[in-house]
Amino acid sequence: MDIGEKDKYELGKRDEHNNINYQAPVLSSDWQFGGANLTSAGMSLVPTTNPLAIGSSCASASLVDSFGSSLWEHPSNSQNMGFCDFSVQNGANSSNAMEIGKGLPNSLRSSIDRPFDMGWNAASAMLKGGIFLPNTTGILAQSLSQLPADSAFIERAARFSSFNGGNFSDMVNPFGVPEPMGLYARGVGLMQGPDDIFAVNGMKSVSVMESQKSKLDATEATRDAGLRVENRAKASPLENERKSESLMQPNEEAKQGTGGSGNESDEAEISSRDGGQDEPSALDGTGGEPSAKGLSSKKRKKIIQDAETDRAKGGQTSTKTAKDSPENQQKQSTMINKTTGKQGSPASHPPKEEYIHVRARRGQATNSHSLAERVRREKISERMKFLQDLVPGCSKVTGKAVMLDEIINYVQSLQRQVEFLSMKLATVNPRLDFSIEALLAKDIIQSRAGPSSTLGFSPDLSMGYPPLHLSQPGLVQAPLPVIGNSSDVIHKALSSQLTSMTGGLKEPNQHSNAWEDELHNVVQMNYGTSAPSDSLNVNGITPLLLMSYLVGQMSSDLIEIDLMLLQGHDHPVAKGMRTTLLKVKYKHLLSPSSFCALM
């Protein structure tokens, strides 16, 4: 991960040469990845209490470690910022650093980075918020002596120094600056002193990072001063480079900042400071956009605008760098993992898997709040549509409240059905032995697996018994038109069907026999329990209820019949069945076809 980051750094540096700001978005995304990786790596590598330091120091530590010890001594002697400690600790974990340092794919980069890192460490260790120049000068001198005379390195230093000219004063806390870029920026800033332009550097990085970076910047700055005529003179070209670099830096730091949520306050400070220093000239128009988007630094959204802003400001903090205070506020409230691609923003955001890009519609508020809220609302409405298909009777209703009402009623009815069926099963089976029934049930389920709909609906019944006599569907259908009639009619229909079935074809199907028995029971029930009796024949009642289900018509008359049958019974089972029947009444309102359309 560190290697990847370094690659990105390299890319960023190259971009600087081209002064292509629009590349920043691409880089920023990469940076963010790298930053995230860096942060995580940092966390694992450095056992430090400072969360920010962990994130940033990780990278820096790795870089630093690869260099050697000489530079470390300086930092340790000087006032120790968090980063320094990290560096030392990282030194202890040098194994990782060394690997990382060796892993740098770009030899040039590594060579360049090393001096930078060394410079960083020294500078960061020595420097603290406030006046860095005097302190850094000495450190820089030391570090400079150790820095290899690399032309490319010098070039970079010069570039970076221009970046961080303004941010140097902002350095507050020592922070393990993993990115060499950040350090470069700091160095530049140091050289040029707190300049508004260097708000671009936007060293809003975590305080720790900033301090470290500032130190490094100081190093760079001094180096640059020595190497170049005037940073000011090169401000413009450096600025461009700085932008691209800072773009990467903020991303890096942003990523690192993720690990250090505790540094929010520091970031706030830094960002506010940077805000003051932000120079519109240095910033692109996108600088304003990010603030509007209110990306949350905590979320580390991939914000190209932020990156650009950061570039302009050299902000190293998380996305909020450019935003400053408004961003800080917004970041608190923005949704997680939602990057809002503002309409005006350059459409150069490479889609990142972890972020959801939302484009503000025409005429709508582009506040991150509202955009995230809109996405959420769309999600909810999309799922409500699914529910509409699932819950019967909801296709016509619109509006959330009514839909939710229907859903609630449906869920309640289903739950009551489960209760009722479990009670029924308890009555039917006194010993809880369902072995035989299990087999039977499996057969039943398999036989009716085609429509896979509930048992109690006529279409299913007719489909479930294809081998049955044709009259059987008639049996099912017959009661339907006579729903409103009394049970006599039903009895007639059933009896006629029974005779036809018994006298007719031989029913090889076990289910048809069962059906026949069921009908027989129901018929008996209808005639046998017309008057409420004290002895509740549970077995008798249940077939009737089952018949009601089977017929598939929760006609009010049928239910009334059942209720009447249960009327005089004080048995709790009867009471339970009564209540269930009432609930079944409600179910009658639901269209049976919807039940058939299961999943």
Add this chain to the structure above:
Amino acid sequence: MRSPFSLKQEFLKKWILGLQRCRSSKKNMSIFERKKVIKLSADVAMASARKGTTCWSRALIADAVKEGNADKHLAEKILGPASERQPTEKVPVGAMAYNKRIRSKKILKRSSVIRRTIKCAPQAARPSSIVKTLVGKRRQILRSLIPGGEFMNGVSLIEETLDYIISLRAQVDVMRSLASASKLVNLN
């Protein structure tokens, strides 16, 4: 999309297994005890058929085995020996702690919301706010219906409801078929 038939089969299989595990406990159980056993085993079987993918299933099992539950032993018996338990049963242990934390947070949030709505009652003339309170109330009811619903936010609540409705439907279907089948067997 999951095939409803396979879901039903799995549910039935688990349900029968659970019932068999409980069968030997008592010889003569009252009807209500039987009903309780049946319902509990059915619920647990339905929840475990989801294999811990959904929140409601985890919450259901967690409620069944939590300490204060009277039927904890029954639920544990149904779930079977610990070695056989699927990851879903293990999840509730951590989920419960997590749920408790979320529950306290939600209670706090809910109380503050209630206070806020009470204060803003006179300003509820705007249609949007009225709709919001209406929807919010219904959401609360839905949360109380779905097991573990208190811990879900808006989007996940609806997803969980969807899955819960599907599971309930399958459960009702299987139970109904089983009831009719056993009835027929008894008659024969």
